[in-house]
Amino acid sequence: MSSPGADETEPWPLWEVFVRSSRGLSHLHAGSLHAPDAEMAVRNARDLYTRRNEGVSIWVVRSSDITASDPDAKGAFFESPRGKEYRHAGYYTESEGVKHL
Amino acid sequence: MAPAATPTQRKDVDPVEDPAGRARFDELITADQRVEPTDWMPDAYRKTLVRQVSQHAHSEIIGMQPEGNWITRAPSLKRKAILMAKVQDEAGHGLYLYSAAQTLGVTRDRMTEDLISGKAKYSSIFNYPTPTWADMGSIGWLVDGAAICNQVPLCRASYGPYARAMVRICKEESFHQRQGFEILLHLSRGTKEQHEMAQESVNRWYAPALMMFGPPDADSPNSAQSMAWNIKRFSNDDLRQRFVDMIVPQAEVLGLTLPDPDLKWNEERGHYDYGELDWNEFSEVLKGRGPANAIRLERRRQAHEGGAWVREAAAAYAERRRAMAEKASAEKVQAA
Ligand SMILES: [Fe+2]
Ligand SMILES: [Fe+2]
Numbered sequence: 151m152s153s154p155g156a157d158e159t160e161p162w163p164l165w166e167v168f169v170r171s172s173r174g175l176s177h178l179h180a181g182s183l184h185a186p187d188a189e190m191a192v193r194n195a196r197d198l199y200t201r202r203n204e205g206v207s208i209w210v211v212r213s214s215d216i217t218a219s220d221p222d223a224k225g226a227f228f229e230s231p232r233g234k235e236y237r238h239a240g241y242y243t244e245s246e247g248v249k250h251l
Numbered sequence: 252m253a254p255a256a257t258p259t260q261r262k263d264v265d266p267v268e269d270p271a272g273r274a275r276f277d278e279l280i281t282a283d284q285r286v287e288p289t290d291w292m293p294d295a296y297r298k299t300l301v302r303q304v305s306q307h308a309h310s311e312i313i314g315m316q317p318e319g320n321w322i323t324r325a326p327s328l329k330r331k332a333i334l335m336a337k338v339q340d341e342a343g344h345g346l347y348l349y350s351a352a353q354t355l356g357v358t359r360d361r362m363t364e365d366l367i368s369g370k371a372k373y374s375s376i377f378n379y380p381t382p383t384w385a386d387m388g389s390i391g392w393l394v395d396g397a398a399i400c401n402q403v404p405l406c407r408a409s410y411g412p413y414a415r416a417m418v419r420i421c422k423e424e425s426f427h428q429r430q431g432f433e434i435l436l437h438l439s440r441g442t443k444e445q446h447e448m449a450q451e452s453v454n455r456w457y458a459p460a461l462m463m464f465g466p467p468d469a470d471s472p473n474s475a476q477s478m479a480w481n482i483k484r485f486s487n488d489d490l491r492q493r494f495v496d497m498i499v500p501q502a503e504v505l506g507l508t509l510p511d512p513d514l515k516w517n518e519e520r521g522h523y524d525y526g527e528l529d530w531n532e533f534s535e536v537l538k539g540r541g542p543a544n545a546i547r548l549e550r551r552r553q554a555h556e557g558g559a560w561v562r563e564a565a566a567a568y569a570e571r572r573r574a575m576a577e578k579a580s581a582e583k584v585q586a587a
Contacts, residue, residue: 161360161566164353166259181416182259182350184359186562187569198343201336202423218258218289 164213165191167198169205177209185210261288261297261356280481285411288354296480299473300410301355303482305362308348309373312366313547315341317381318390326384333430334387340423347416354412367552375533376463378541385438385452391431392505393453393460393498399424400494401464409481432501439506446506453502454510461525462533464491470530495523 162184168177180199185191191210199205219227235241245251272291279286286292315338322338325331349359365371376394381387402424405417438449465471465487477483485493495514502509513526535541 161562164257164259164350181347181419182353183346184350186565187572190565190569197339198346201339201343213257213259216258 162186165195165210166213166216167191167195168209168211169195169199170207171205173206177207180204182213188212259288260354280409280479283409283481285414286409287411295476297355299477299480299482300413301352301357303477304348304352304355304410304413304416305357305365306372306374308345308352308362309366309371310377311341311345311348313373313377313551314394315345316547316550317377317379317543318387320381321384321387324384325387330387330434337391337427337430340427344416344420344423347419348413351410351412351416363555367548367555369539369548372537374463375536375541376459377547378536378544379455379459380543383448383452385435385448386456388431388434388438388449389452389456391427391429392435392501393431393456394463395424395427395431396498397460397463397494399428400490400497404484404490405482407481407484413482432505435505435507449505450507453505453507457509457511458528461491461495462528462530464488464494466530466533492522495525499523 163186164182165185165188166182167180169180170177180195183191183194183198185194188210192208195208195210200208231237269291273293276286276290276292276296279290286296318334318338318341322331322334325334349362352362353359362371366373376397381390399421402417402421406414406421408414408417435449435453438445440446465474468474468486468488471487474483474486478486499509499514511526513524515524516522517524536544539545
């Protein structure tokens with residue numbers, strides 16, 4: 151979608167909303183909404199996703215601006231960590247019983 | 252027409268049959284995992300969800316009207332603030348659900364069109380009028396109560412965006428039911444007239460609330476498929492029974508009776524038996540011949556058409572700002 155109002159099937163674009171629930175935490179995806187521009191998207195997001203103090207900060211991004219990994223290539227794309235259990239602490243068992251390790 | 256696809260929405264609304272995609276879909280359903288917008292899905296699954304999620308959204312939006320009706324006449328400032336917060340929540344529920352439906356490749360405008368043209372359905376419960384303040388209590392206690400029974404299992408629905416919207420909604424619903432219960436409790440313990448008002452209201456809402464779970468299992472042809480797809484988790488009759496078992500003891504706390512002479516504890520079943528419901532009335536109301544169908548739709552149409560200039564102005568403003576920003580950055584490049 152090039153700009154708001156440009157597509158007659160959907161005059162307002164879709165936005166993805168990310169909410170930080172409290173200082174020190176990451177912004178997490180809360181949902182999406184419809185709004186004509188970024189400023190209105192932030193305001194709508196406040197009304198829609200933080201009616202009960204769920205957030206101290208909001209990010210919005212146009213859904214069409216998100217670049218995603220190819221959903222059809224799941225297996226191949228995420229294959230590399232498989233078989234590499236040595237990247238996890240649980241792989242190392244000989245230190246069992248040793249304190250502070 | 253399908254909206255421009257984004258990574259959060261489906262792009263192929265009529266997917267070609269894809270054996271690998273179907274195998275993957277079946278695998279996800281069998282493993283009770285979630286299906287996401289960009290996954291391949293059978294067209295019937297997508298259509299069922301579009302219908303269910305948009306009807307659900309419409310119900311939340313139309314559902315604002317019977318209660319909105321009482322905001323200006325709430326008996327105290329506290330009750331008014333509570334009622335406004337509840338009605339605002341329902342607007343929010345509608346918007347979460349419209350967004351979830353959009354991920355399936357249907358536009359918001361299309362859904363709105365279908366609602367105000369009378370093509371789309373919504374929950375028949377909102378076509379009953381709210382003549383007394385006690386109805387705010389009955390709606391919260393019985394209507395939101397039945398909605399919660401229906402919605403809690405939907406938090407595990409197989410379609411990810413729908414399930415996530417339901418989680419958010421369910422978190423907010425419990426306040427709705429409790430505030431309704433409290434309204435009835437205060438009336439029931441109030442003057443004789445107040446008590447009678449509460450009882451009269453519960454008498455009107457009991458049967459329609461039970462019918463919210465939909466027709467009996469034997470007459471609910473689409474249920475089996477929805478259950479096979481893990482969209483629906485319990486049958487209409489199972490959910491209705493669960494609800495009846497919940498509200499009988501609650502009515503006792505309220506000091507109110509439920510208008511059903513057949514309502515009694517069945518030791519053998521471990522459930523309350525309840526009387527036959529008037530399914531003829533249900534289908535009449537669903538077909539648009541309920542007491543308030545015409546008013547609800549007309550009101551929704553007026554609101555939508557009356558708000559057209561706001562949507563147009565907001566879009567024009569956004570476009571103008573975008574154009575100005577573009578021009579400014581072009582001039583900057585030229586100056587440099
Ligand atoms: Fe709701
Ligand atoms: Fe509610």
